[in-house]
Amino acid sequence: MADGNGGLRLSERIGEMATRVRGGSVWESMFRPGSPLKKGYSDTPRNRSYVIMNSVLYHLHPVKVKRHGVRLSYTLCLGGLSFFLFILLTITGIFLMFYYRPTAEAAYLDVEALSTSVAFGSLVRNMHRWGAHLMVLTVFLHMSRVFYHGAYKPPREFNWVIGVMLLLLTLLLSFTGYLLPWDQLALWAVTVGTNMGGFTPIFGPGVKFALLGGIEVTGNTLLRFYVLHVLFLPFIIVIFMAVHFWRVRKDGGISGPL
Amino acid sequence: MVDIPEHLLLRSAEAKAKALGVPVEQVLAEMRGEALPPSASTTPSETPEVSTPDDSETSAGEEPAVEADVVAIGDVAEPEVQADAQAVEPDVVEQPLAAVATTGDAGPDVANSQPPASGGDSPLAATVSPRPVAQPEAVPEGVRTQRLLTVVKARAIQQVKSSPADKVNTWPHLMIAEFTALLVMTGFLIILSVILQAPLLELANFNATPNPSKAPWYFLGLQELLSYYDPQIAGVIVPGISGLIGFMAIPYIDRNPSTKPSDRKFAILLFTFFLAGSATLTMLGVLFRGPGFNFTYPWADGIWFDDLKDWVYFE
Numbered sequence: 001m002a003d004g005n006g007g008l009r010l011s012e013r014i015g016e017m018a019t020r021v022r023g024g025s026v027w028e029s030m031f032r033p034g035s036p037l038k039k040g041y042s043d044t045p046r047n048r049s050y051v052i053m054n055s056v057l058y059h060l061h062p063v064k065v066k067r068h069g070v071r072l073s074y075t076l077c078l079g080g081l082s083f084f085l086f087i088l089l090t091i092t093g094i095f096l097m098f099y100y101r102p103t104a105e106a107a108y109l110d111v112e113a114l115s116t117s118v119a120f121g122s123l124v125r126n127m128h129r130w131g132a133h134l135m136v137l138t139v140f141l142h143m144s145r146v147f148y149h150g151a152y153k154p155p156r157e158f159n160w161v162i163g164v165m166l167l168l169l170t171l172l173l174s175f176t177g178y179l180l181p182w183d184q185l186a187l188w189a190v191t192v193g194t195n196m197g198g199f200t201p202i203f204g205p206g207v208k209f210a211l212l213g214g215i216e217v218t219g220n221t222l223l224r225f226y227v228l229h230v231l232f233l234p235f236i237i238v239i240f241m242a243v244h245f246w247r248v249r250k251d252g253g254i255s256g257p258l
Numbered sequence: 259m260v261d262i263p264e265h266l267l268l269r270s271a272e273a274k275a276k277a278l279g280v281p282v283e284q285v286l287a288e289m290r291g292e293a294l295p296p297s298a299s300t301t302p303s304e305t306p307e308v309s310t311p312d313d314s315e316t317s318a319g320e321e322p323a324v325e326a327d328v329v330a331i332g333d334v335a336e337p338e339v340q341a342d343a344q345a346v347e348p349d350v351v352e353q354p355l356a357a358v359a360t361t362g363d364a365g366p367d368v369a370n371s372q373p374p375a376s377g378g379d380s381p382l383a384a385t386v387s388p389r390p391v392a393q394p395e396a397v398p399e400g401v402r403t404q405r406l407l408t409v410v411k412a413r414a415i416q417q418v419k420s421s422p423a424d425k426v427n428t429w430p431h432l433m434i435a436e437f438t439a440l441l442v443m444t445g446f447l448i449i450l451s452v453i454l455q456a457p458l459l460e461l462a463n464f465n466a467t468p469n470p471s472k473a474p475w476y477f478l479g480l481q482e483l484l485s486y487y488d489p490q491i492a493g494v495i496v497p498g499i500s501g502l503i504g505f506m507a508i509p510y511i512d513r514n515p516s517t518k519p520s521d522r523k524f525a526i527l528l529f530t531f532f533l534a535g536s537a538t539l540t541m542l543g544v545l546f547r548g549p550g551f552n553f554t555y556p557w558a559d560g561i562w563f564d565d566l567k568d569w570v571y572f573e
């Protein structure tokens with residue numbers, strides 16, 4: 001497979017090109033000092049700090065963390081997994097939005113068509129649905145983990161409060177999404193759910209009316225739940241997550257070993 | 259005047275000594291207002307304000323920053339005269355011609371005066387003198403006067419009590435764990451989604467109420483409770499008060515500072531009770547509720563749980 005062109009193999013030519021790109025000024029401008037993707041990265045303690053400190057990751061993580069916090073057995077990564085699931089749900093959800101119209105006439109047919117005649121449609125829909133159930137589970141388990149560690153104690157009291165808001169928002173996201181396939185399961189589960197909320201005296205019926213856009217589930221409700229599900233609630237939960245993660249760091253990182 | 263902490267004094271004395279090229283002890287002594295050792299032989303022309311032993315001003319020894327006033331004299335009428343490079347001290351009071359008249363004691367020190375380095379082309383002379391005891395009453399316009407008022411001890415806005423902790427680098431130790439968790443979770447979800455088909459029942463029909471009608475599983479525990487109690491009570495107390503406000507209030511109710519499990523048996527007991535209770539209620543709702551939301555045995559009567567309808571065939 002040799003020569004023809006200066007006697008270089010194809011693999012060598014690719015390797016040479018890669019070296020030239022990595023040494024070029026465009027590549028150079030893309031990564032800040034200390035990035036493992038930069039030319040000439042070496043695994044030094046200084047670069048290990050730079051990987052975090054000089055990248056967008058610094059918004060989430062400090063350069064160093066407590067040793068016990070890294071052990072999987074401490075957090076079980078449950079908070080992190082909740083966040084990952086949220087990201088996966090956002091990605092798969094955007095995919096679903098391409099094929100879905102939130103009207104009483106179209107919604108069911110769109111979901112049906114998605115599962116049968118769109119490439120990977122069924123898989124992505126399944127991922128979105130099971131991912132949502134899983135997220136409710138991981139958030140709940142994360143809360144339990146935090147409780148058993150007493151990690152809500154000062155100075156982390158308020159982060160627990162933010163966490164409860166996150167749990168509520170997670171449930172609302174899941175619940176509003178539940179209606180969207182517009183099948184019998186969706187309709188009646190949401191009817192039962194909103195009826196339970198409606199039992200709450202004084203503000204219960206009002207909240208129920210506002211949520212449903214009427215006294216019972218209709219096409220209006222579908223549009224309302226759709227907007228809440230794809231726009232309003234994700235927007236709010238992202239803000240709360242940002243504050244939540246920020247507080248984890250500002251409150252001195254992960255809580256101490258037991 | 260606040261006492262200047264010893265280490266600050268030392269630091270400024272060192273800086274000054276370095277700038278002037280004289281021993282630190284000498285500067286320090288001068289700053290403290292002690293008499294200078296007579297052996298201090300620096301070239302007087304170089305460092306005028308250090309070498310004047312008559313310096314009565316240094317009795318106010320706490321002011322290392324304000325040493326001398328530089329009075330610029332010239333026949334130019336403009337008040338903004340640049341202080342020249344001879345002014346060793348950064349804190350320099352520039353005074354225009356008009357102010358010189360009021361500072362009568364500027365005269366004796368003229369011997370120490372030096373023509374400014376830039377003075378070759380202008381008839382300027384800088385007088386370096388100890389700061390006059392009597393400041394001119396009115397500071398002329400365009401004149402910047404500076405003096406050390408007080409020393410504020412540095413203190414952070416946030417009181418960070420950092421005790422040495424056993425720490426590791428986030429990269430690679432934490433990032434690798436997180437990345438692995440991300441991959442495992444994604445893999446798990448994809449496999450799950452290939453195996454389990456999400457349900458899609460018949461088109462929504464307002465006239466055909468399924469029997470039983472069940473809420474999504476995470477609300478089934480609540481639905482279970484509602485089936486026991488007056489909905490007015492369960493509807494308020496369970497989700498509204500205990501569910502949300504109560505949960506948010508946990509850190510403010512639990513005032514026990516310890517996180518050791520052995521110290522918080524009661525809290526752990528309560529929470530475990532809550533977990534077991536909600537798990538039990540949810541399982542009851544999922545598995546043991548049939549038509550009319552009546553109690554059924556899943557092994558005898560089947561399961562009514564449509565979320566897993568296409569996966570588990572019960573009936």
Ligand code: HEM
Pocket residue numbers: 075077078079080082083139140142143146149151152156159160161162163164165166167170241244248253254255
């Ligand atoms: C969308 C939901 C949530 C996400 C994405 C999330 C994410 C996280 C993450 C990534 C951490 C770092 C430690 C860990 O992974 O365990 C954390 C810590 C924490 N979370 Fe959450 N969380 C959520 C919901 C909650 C809920 C429901 C609560 C409690 C009611 C809560 C309370 C806390 C507290 C107190 C900490 C500090 C724990 C410590 O320092 O050990 N979070 N969260």
